[in-house]
Amino acid sequence: MKWYKHLTTGRTLITNEELTNPPWVKVFKNELEAAPQTCKWSTDDDTESTVYATACGHLHMFTAGDIADNEYKFCPHCGLAIEES
Ligand SMILES: [Zn+2]
Numbered sequence: 001m002k003w004y005k006h007l008t009t010g011r012t013l014i015t016n017e018e019l020t021n022p023p024w025v026k027v028f029k030n031e032l033e034a035a036p037q038t039c040k041w042s043t044d045d046d047t048e049s050t051v052y053a054t055a056c057g058h059l060h061m062f063t064a065g066d067i068a069d070n071e072y073k074f075c076p077h078c079g080l081a082i083e084e085s
Pocket of ligand 1: 056057075078
């Protein structure tokens with residue numbers, strides 16, 4: 001951000017563009033867009049395993065059934081929507 005000091009009053013001035021769309025908002029938007037929107041859960045395909053490895057680094061096991069059977073919509077560890085892969 002460019003800051004301008006008014007020569008006689010010494011007040012700090014910024015441009016209209018910077019007032020309506022300051023750079024820190026752009027940084028925040030970029031971080032939001034780059035952040036994962038879903039948590040991928042995957043199982044070991046070779047076995048009939050019900051242990052899921054979550055993208056956020058946890059293991060989750062259902063005592064019976066799978067994600068759909070247990071009506072899981074969101075990862076209990078990170079809070080993102082579960083994406084089965
Ligand atoms: Zn997660």
